[in-house]
Amino acid sequence: xxxxxxxxxxxxxxxxxxxxxxxxxxxxxxxxxxxxxxxxxxxxxxxxxxxxxxxxxxxxxxxxxxxxxxxxxxxxxxxxxxxxxxxxxxxxxxxxxxxxxxxxxxxxxxxxxxxxxxxxxxxxxxxxxxxxxxxxxxxxxxxxxxxxxxxxxxxxxxxxxxxxxxxxxxxxxxxxxxxxxxxxxxxxxxxxxxxxxxxxxxxxxxxxxxxxxxxxxxxxxxxxxxxxxxxxxxxxxxxxxxxxxxxxxxxxxxxxxxxxxxxxxxxxxxxxxxxxxxxxxxxxxxxxxxxxxxxxxxxxxxxxxxxxxxxxxxxxxxxxxxxxxxxxxxxxxxxxxxxxxxxxxxxxxxxxxxxxxxxxxxxxxxxxxxxxxxxxxxxxxxxxxxxxxxxxxxxxxxxxxxxxxxxxxxxxxxxxxxxxxxxxxxx
Amino acid sequence: xxxxxxxxxxxxxxxxxxxxxxxxxxxxxxxxxxxxxxxxxxxxxxxxxxxxxxxxxxxxxxxxxxxxxxxxxxxxxxxxxxxxxxxxxxxxxxxxxxxxxxxxxxxxxxxxxxxxxxxxxxxxxxxxxxxxxxxxxxxxxxxxxxxxxxxxxxxxxxxxxxxxxxxxxxxxxxxxxxxxxxxxxxxxxxxxxxxxxxxxxxxxxxxxxxxxxxxxxxxxxxxxxxxxxxxxxxxxxxxxxxxxxxxxxxxxxxxxxxxxxxxxxxxxxxxxxxxxxxxxxxxxxxxxxxxxxxxxxxxxxxxxxxxxxxxxxxxxxxxxxxxxxxxxxxxxxxxxxxxxxxxxxxxxxxxxxxxxxxxxxxxxxxxxxxxxxxxxxxxxxxxxxxxxxxxxxxxxxxxxxxxxxxxxxxxxxxxxxxxxxxxxxxx
Numbered sequence: 001x002x003x004x005x006x007x008x009x010x011x012x013x014x015x016x017x018x019x020x021x022x023x024x025x026x027x028x029x030x031x032x033x034x035x036x037x038x039x040x041x042x043x044x045x046x047x048x049x050x051x052x053x054x055x056x057x058x059x060x061x062x063x064x065x066x067x068x069x070x071x072x073x074x075x076x077x078x079x080x081x082x083x084x085x086x087x088x089x090x091x092x093x094x095x096x097x098x099x100x101x102x103x104x105x106x107x108x109x110x111x112x113x114x115x116x117x118x119x120x121x122x123x124x125x126x127x128x129x130x131x132x133x134x135x136x137x138x139x140x141x142x143x144x145x146x147x148x149x150x151x152x153x154x155x156x157x158x159x160x161x162x163x164x165x166x167x168x169x170x171x172x173x174x175x176x177x178x179x180x181x182x183x184x185x186x187x188x189x190x191x192x193x194x195x196x197x198x199x200x201x202x203x204x205x206x207x208x209x210x211x212x213x214x215x216x217x218x219x220x221x222x223x224x225x226x227x228x229x230x231x232x233x234x235x236x237x238x239x240x241x242x243x244x245x246x247x248x249x250x251x252x253x254x255x256x257x258x259x260x261x262x263x264x265x266x267x268x269x270x271x272x273x274x275x276x277x278x279x280x281x282x283x284x285x286x287x288x289x290x291x292x293x294x295x296x297x298x299x300x301x302x303x304x305x306x307x308x309x310x311x312x313x314x315x316x317x318x319x320x321x322x323x324x325x326x327x328x329x330x331x332x333x334x335x336x337x338x339x340x341x342x343x344x345x346x347x348x349x350x351x352x353x354x355x356x357x358x359x360x361x362x363x364x365x366x367x368x369x370x371x372x373x374x375x376x377x378x379x380x381x382x383x384x385x386x387x388x389x390x391x392x393x394x395x396x397x398x399x400x401x402x403x404x405x406x407x408x409x410x411x412x413x414x415x416x417x418x419x420x421x422x423x424x425x426x427x
Numbered sequence: 428x429x430x431x432x433x434x435x436x437x438x439x440x441x442x443x444x445x446x447x448x449x450x451x452x453x454x455x456x457x458x459x460x461x462x463x464x465x466x467x468x469x470x471x472x473x474x475x476x477x478x479x480x481x482x483x484x485x486x487x488x489x490x491x492x493x494x495x496x497x498x499x500x501x502x503x504x505x506x507x508x509x510x511x512x513x514x515x516x517x518x519x520x521x522x523x524x525x526x527x528x529x530x531x532x533x534x535x536x537x538x539x540x541x542x543x544x545x546x547x548x549x550x551x552x553x554x555x556x557x558x559x560x561x562x563x564x565x566x567x568x569x570x571x572x573x574x575x576x577x578x579x580x581x582x583x584x585x586x587x588x589x590x591x592x593x594x595x596x597x598x599x600x601x602x603x604x605x606x607x608x609x610x611x612x613x614x615x616x617x618x619x620x621x622x623x624x625x626x627x628x629x630x631x632x633x634x635x636x637x638x639x640x641x642x643x644x645x646x647x648x649x650x651x652x653x654x655x656x657x658x659x660x661x662x663x664x665x666x667x668x669x670x671x672x673x674x675x676x677x678x679x680x681x682x683x684x685x686x687x688x689x690x691x692x693x694x695x696x697x698x699x700x701x702x703x704x705x706x707x708x709x710x711x712x713x714x715x716x717x718x719x720x721x722x723x724x725x726x727x728x729x730x731x732x733x734x735x736x737x738x739x740x741x742x743x744x745x746x747x748x749x750x751x752x753x754x755x756x757x758x759x760x761x762x763x764x765x766x767x768x769x770x771x772x773x774x775x776x777x778x779x780x781x782x783x784x785x786x787x788x789x790x791x792x793x794x795x796x797x798x799x800x801x802x803x804x805x806x807x808x809x810x811x812x813x814x815x816x817x818x819x820x821x822x823x824x825x826x827x828x829x830x831x832x833x834x835x836x837x838x839x840x841x842x843x844x845x846x847x848x849x850x851x852x853x854x
Contacts, residue, residue, distance in 0.1 A: 072819045075832030078760075079778065109818065230771075292761035295776060297768040321757070321832040330748070333505075334719035338765065341724045344657075349722060351506065391536065392499045405502030405748040408835065 001034065002027045002419075003049040006057035006383060008036055009400050010373045011357040014305075018373075019396050024049070025057065027379040031187060031419020036373050052383050052414070054390075056399060059371050060120030060380035060417060061325035062363030065223070065264040065285040065314025067125045068136055069094045069103075071110040073318040078293040082229040082319075085294060090318070094127045094152075095161040103132035104139075110323075111139045112427045116409045117324045120380040120417040121146040121189065121367045123223055123262055123285075123314075125196055128152050128164040130172040137180045137191050143425040144417050146189025146367055146380075150196025150223055151176055153211065157201050166210035173214060189367070189378065189418035194262075199225040200236045200249050212254030221260040221366075223285075224250065227273065228265035229296045245273035247282070257282045260366065264314055265290075266304070267297040274307060283310040283366060286358065288331035290319030298335050302347045305354070312363035313355075329355045329404050352401055383414035428461065429454045429846075430476040433484035433810060435463055436827050437800045441732075441784040445800075446823050451476070452484065454806040458614060458846020463800050479810050479841070481817075483826060486798050487547030487807035487844060488752035489790030492650070492691040492712040492741025494552045495563055496521045496530070498537040500745040505720040509656040509746075512721060517745070521554045521579075522588045530559035531566075537750075538566045539854045543836045544751045547807040547844040548573040548616065548794045550650055550689055550712075550741075552623055555579050555591040557599040564607045564618050570852040571844050573616025573794055573807075577623025577650055578603055580638065584628050593637035600641060616794070616805065616845035621689075626652040627663045627676050639681030648687040648793075650712075651677065654700065655692035656723045672700035674709070684709045687793065691741055692717075693731070694724040701734060710737040710793060713785065715758035717746030725762050729774045732781070739790035740782075756782045756831050779828055810841035 004027065008020040018036075026034040026044050037044070070090060077089040097103045114122060124147055126133035133151045140147045153169040154162065164172070176193040184190060197203045197211050215222055227233055227246050236246045243249035247269070250256040256263075257280025264285040269277065277284065284304050291297060304311050313328045314320070320328070336349040350358075364371020370378045389402045403411065415422045431454065435447040445463075453461040453471050464471070497517060504516040524530045541549060551574055553560035560578045567574045580596040581589065591599070603620040611617060624630045624638050642649055654660055654673050663673045670676035674696070677683040683690075684707025691712040696704065704711065711731050718724060731738050740755045741747070747755070763776040777785075791798020797805045816829045830838065842849045 075816075075829040076821075076825055077828075078832075106819070289761075292764050295764035295767045298765060334716075335765075337719050337722035338725060338762075340722045342769075389502075392533070394503075398503055401504075402502040405505075410837070 001029065001044065001047045003040070003044060003047045004052065004057060005049055006052035006055050007396050008057045008373060009396060010059050011353050011361055012372055012374055014354045014357040017353050017397060017400060021396055025373055027419050031379050033373050033375055033377045033379050035375050054387070055413065056384040056386055056403065058382050058384060058400070059360040059364070059373065060382055060415065061118050061359050062312060062367070062371055063119045063122040063315050063325050064262055064283070064312035064363045064366060065287055065316050066122055066323070067317060068107060068110045069097050069127045070318035071106050074323065075321045076318065078321065082232055082294050082296060091159050091162050095159065097127040097129045097132040100131050100135060103129070103135055107136045107139050108427050111143050111145065112425045113323050114145055115143055115415060115422060115425050117326070118382045118409070118412045118415060119323070119325055120415065121364060121370055123148040123194060123366065125150050125152055125223070128154060128162060130175060133172070134176060134179055137176065138183055140191045141183055141185055141188070144185070144188045144420055144422045146417055147191045148194035148221060148223070149176065149191060150194045152196050152198050153207055154198040154202035155207050156204050166207045169207065169210060170214060177218065187418070188420055193220060195220050195222045197224050197255065200246065201232070201239060208253040208255065215254055215259045219259055222255045223262040224255070226263035226266050227268045229294070230268065233268055245276070247273040247276050251276060251280070256280055262366065264316060265296065265299060267291055267299045270300065274303070274309070277309045278307050281310060283312055285312050285314040286332060287314040287316035287320060288335040289321060289328055290316035292331070292335070293321055294319050298339050301332065301336060301350065302339070310362060310365070311358055312366065313359045324408065325359050326404060326407060329359050332358065352404065356404065379416055379419040381416040382412050384411050385413050386411055428456065428471065428474040430467070430471060430474045431479065431484060432476055433479035433482050434823050435484045435800060436823060437486050438780050438784040438788055439799055439801055441781045444780050444824060444827060448823055452800055454846050458806050460800050460802055460804045460806050462802050481814070482840065483811040483813055483830065485809050485811060485827070486787040486791070486800065487809055487842065488545050488786050489739060489794070489798055490546045490549040490742050490752050491689055491710070491739035491790050491793060492714055492743050493549055493750070494744060495534060495537045496524050496554045497745035498533050501750065502748045503745065505748065509659055509721050509723060518586050518589050522586065524554040524556045524559040525588070527558050527562060530556070530562055534563045534566050535854050538570050538572065539852045540750050541572055542570055542842060542849060542852050544753070545809045545836070545839045545842060546750070546752055547842065548791060548797060550575045550621060550793065552577050552579055552650070555581060555589060557602060560599070561603060561606055564603065565610055567618045568607070568610055568612055568615070571612070571615045571847055571849045573844055574618045575621035575648060575650070576603065576618060577621045579623050579625050580634055581625040581629035582634050583631050593634045596634065596637060597641060604645065614845070615847055620647060622647050622649045624651050624682065627673065628659070628666060635680040635682065642681055642686045646686055649682045650689040651682070653690035653693050654695045656721070657695065660695055672698070672703070674700040674703050678703060678707070683707055689793065691743060692723065692726060694718055694726045697727065701730070701736070704736045705734050708737060710739055712739050712741040713759060714741040714743035714747060715762040716748060716755055717743035719758070720748055721746050725766050728759065728763060728777065729766070737789060737792070738785055739793065740786045751835065752786050753831060753834060756786050759785065779831065783831065806843055806846040808843040809839050811838050812840050813838055
């Protein structure tokens with residue numbers, strides 16, 4: 001058992017922050033939270049204590065939608081909407097990942113920055129390239145970061161150099177599962193495969209069917225894109241005219257909640273698609289930065305929450321322009337306020353604790369008991385030195401708010417994932 | 428004459444960046460740009476050169492709407508709309524500035540952070556307090572930062588402790604003009620008084636009339652708030668029923684372009700108000716961060732630009748949650764894309780060069796020839812080390828884009844205002 005002492009702040013539920021001023025969190029040798037305490041109880045009196053003084057101790061962040069191979073393009077090329085943006089900027093960059101040396105250069109930086117930004121868990125799109133995708137998985141394992149990594153499948157409406165077959169998806173996914181299992185480090189958070197059909201326009205019926213069978217056979221989770229952009233939705237309708245909604249197009253192949261499923265964006269989800277997500281408990285990954293940058297629109301997050309549809313946050317680089325989940329929390333709040341203004345106050349905006357919850361416990365739930373400091377949760381934690389922001393009698397609730405709105409990577413002094421403190425990964 | 432060498436990037440017009448790879452800028456002993464050169468011309472061959480290698484050299488930023496006394500509340504308390512937010516959080520904080528020791532503590536940090544963020548020029552709301560406002564002006568002068576500083580006037584709909592009279596506005600403004608002129612440092616950018624009626628709901632007819640006379644008498648510029656929030660606009664209509672629009676309520680007192688005028692927000696400006704702004708060349712200060720945080724709405728910036736209404740950017744702390752003009756550029760772009768989506772593409776979103784121009788040359792124009800590197804412009808400049816972002820063959824246009832979307836204060840290595848390099852101010 002280890003004990004950490006600091007100002008502990010987390011969100012067991014979305015409604016409010018749990019705050020322990022100069023509290024204690026006890027962590028088992030397996031890396032799980034044993035409990036949080038305002039006073040140290042008798043059974044823990046002899047355990048060693050690491051005291052972080054007046055710093056904040058918060059859960060690590062979860063980024064549930066992120067394209068690792070687009071790291072080079074982060075902060076670039078946002079003068080187009082989704083579909084021309086893919087063809088003009090994104091697909092050409094992803095083709096470079098046939099070259100493992102290039103992939104290693106970019107993926108090492110990507111993994112380093114996940115660590116830097118405090119993103120302890122992520123669900124990642126790689127590319128169609130097996131070697132590069134395996135490399136990404138191994139780099140995450142080396143760093144100690146928990147993740148789902150997806151070999152992307154796409155066999156239509158894409159450049160020839162960025163096309164694979166269903167057979168390659170099967171072989172590549174099986175290889176990814178086996179090799180990641182073999183290279184996993186004991187005691188560290190798992191890095192596992194996730195099924196990653198790019199989106200309906202990129203995958204033929206035959207490929208989607210293959211994905212559905214893989215999901216069932218190995219009970220693998222699924223990630224893809226949904227209802228991001230008006231033109232994309234119209235295109236899917238023309239490609240899959242029999243599907244009632246875009247979401248139903250995934251559902252009919254067994255890729256919409258039959259196993260745990262992440263669907264990024266969902267800017268225009270409503271009606272039957274919303275109902276299906278609710279029934280299937282498909283998790284929305286809200287990517288407000290990306291939805292702004294690509295002029296996609298504003299996802300109806302309040303409606304999802306009101307309907308009991310689970311919601312997480314995603315940076316979605318390089319549609320998103322940065323890899324900071326902290327900043328995505330800000331955007332989630334701010335976009336919800338623009339929706340509040342646009343609906344003349346009918347849609348309540350997100351509260352700070354709600355947005356923080358989405359980035360920690362809600363997103364973390366995709367990885368098991370992750371994102372909170374309740375007993376039994378994996379100890380994923382960030383130690384934050386906000387002293388430069390704390391100059392005028394701020395409460396701890398003030399301090400977490402100012403950290404969310406003003407903090408950045410340089411404030412994070414220690415990072416824990418699954419109970420292990422993570423050293424800075426090599427670039 | 429001094430010569431600086433670096434990758435020079437600026438926006439002489441909104442349409443595009445001017446880029447000089449490893450170019451030269453010559454600066455006169457008066458702190459003005461003599462010219463920019465790709466090759467050093469004969470008449471400058473003997474001038475000393477400071478070479479910044481592969482760094483970027485860009486104009487300093489201009490923040491045209493910022494409330495210095497709200498610095499403590501930055502990143503806090505954004506769970507209310509404008510009017511209750513003012514009463515609950517903002518007015519109580521501003522009352523503390525009757526205490527000069529408190530004011531000095533906060534204003535020193537504020538000035539330090541302006542410097543840190545590369546904001547070389549700003550138009551600042553202080554409070555009703557003469558001593559504290561003078562102190563703020565002197566701290567700006569010490570730091571070498573150019574600014575307009577406004578003693579705020581408010582005599583209705585405000586707490587008793589935050590109310591002054593028209594006589595106090597006259598005496599305080601005259602004192603501010605005189606004392607700032609006396610303490611100004613030769614060769615540095617000026618710090619000057621600006622008339623600052625808080626907004627129509629805070630000022631009686633008599634006070635607005637006093638402001639109008641002051642504007643005319645001393646030809647002083649004016650700053651205030653306009654059409655920020657739906658409820659505020661309705662309130663102004665009830666207070667000034669004879670004014671055709673909120674803007675006309677200022678106009679009738681001589682406070683709407685009769686002298687150079689800044690109006691912050693303008694989220695709901697259209698029709699006759701827009702026409703009047705165009706005719707009077709009133710400058711809109713676009714504060715997209717604040718407009719998100721306080722759920723105010725999205726200002727029609729494209730409409731302003733199409734109509735030839737000048738536009739600048741403002742951080743508007745603490746409605747805005749940070750003091751970074753760089754981040755306001757991001758928000759200006761992103762909000763314009765949400766407007767593009769909401770209008771189904773009818774309103775073109777801002778381009779990167781347009782948004783950069785608003786933050787530099789357009790905002791700078793309120794201070795004279797400021798915000799560009801054209802001959803005769805004050806040399807306000809930032810030397811930016813973006814080497815950590817420049818790892819994969821980026822063009823200079825890529826690099827400025829990535830700096831805008833991913834950079835922050837730690838990248839700024841040197842800061843110049845009016846030709847003087849500014850040392851870090853004491854906190």
